[in-house]
Amino acid sequence: MSWINRVRNALPFAPKRETPDNLWIKCPGCSEMLFTREYEENLSVCPRCEHHGRIGADARLAQLFDDGGYEVLAAPKVKEDPLRFRDSKKYPDRLKAARAANPHADALTNGLGKVGGHKAVVGVQEFAFMGGSMGMAVGSAFVAGIERAIKEKCPYVAVTAAGGARMQEGILSLMQMPRTTVAISRLRRAGQPYIVVLTDPTTGGVTASYAMLGDVQIAEPGALIGFAGQRVIQDTIREKLPEGFQRAEYLHDHGMVDMVVHRHELKATLARLIDYLTAAKAA
Incomplete structure (x- = not known):
């Protein structure tokens, strides 16, 4: 035993205090x-x-619904691993790991409640679940949320956060793009508003489908929003892109987003929009 250890053991040092990691x-x-x-x-x-x-689906739903109260809508069952996909891991193993780290079975969760006194169905993508990627489960949950909104005669609000389509489901993930687009058309024929809240990040096939089809497009400050990545675009066109390209404020300035809303004001803004849009539909 070294001399420093002997001294340390002999002196009455106070025990080290444990500090929580979080x-x-x-x-x-x-x-x-x-x-x-x-x-x-x-x-x-x-x-x-x-x-x-970035925040999870449960936190987002609690923030948007009145008094944090809402009903979680059951997600439809879909066939898992339809392509028997494997990269460095099997797809079922990736799903299992994602579910162990998240409270819900896949990347989109629907809730039914009231926003500013108005009934609404809100669908929130969970970026922590495989990057919020859009596969059959997300597409089915989105369509189910739209159908419930039609049944309840209320708006559907989509809060997007995704890296795009889920590569492990190949063409089946890309098929969710037209599928969700058709569901939005059905909601419009039923006379109900569709509002999109774009959060960081919203990219890929999600941007190319339901994320850009809202009656009103809202974005959170600083959110990354785009289809292809900035480096890919730059290498393709061989030009330097403007400062802040693909950020919410830039897209708002160029007409791709209707408004950029601070998170503290988001619920109140949604309540006003729903009040206005449902009154306009009824008129």
Whole structure:
């Protein structure tokens, strides 16, 4: 035993205090260390730089519905691993790992409740579940949410967050693009509004389908929104892209997004839009 260990063992040092691993969080925007509790109480928005952090489906639904109360709608069952896909892991193993780390069975969860006193169905994509990727389960859940909105005679609000189509389902994932588009057309024929909230990130096949078909397009500040990645576009056109390209504010300035709304104002904004759009439909 070394002399330093003998001294340490002989002296009455106080035991080391254990600090919870989740006490602090580092802001992805400004790199400031924030108390996790304060950060979450601020709706996962950095109080210093206003960076809007990514949040899960349950937190999002609780923020949007009145008094945080809502009914989670059952997700339709779909065939898993239809292509028997395998890369470095089997697709069922990836699904199993994603489900172990998330509260829901796949990347889109529907809730039914009231927003500002108005009944609505809200569908939220969970980016933490395989990057919010759109496969058959997401497509089926989206269509089921639309059908419930038609049945309830209320709007459907889609909160998007996705890296695009789910590669493990190949062409079957791409088929969800026209499938969800047809469902939106049915909602419109039923006379109900369709509102989209674009959050960070919304890309790929989701952007190329239901994420850009809203009667009103809302985006959170700083959200990355696009189809192909910036580097791919730059290499294709061989030109330097403008500053802030594919960010919510740039898209708003160029007419692709109707409004950029801070998370603190999102629920109130949705309530006003639903009130206006449902009144217009009834008139």
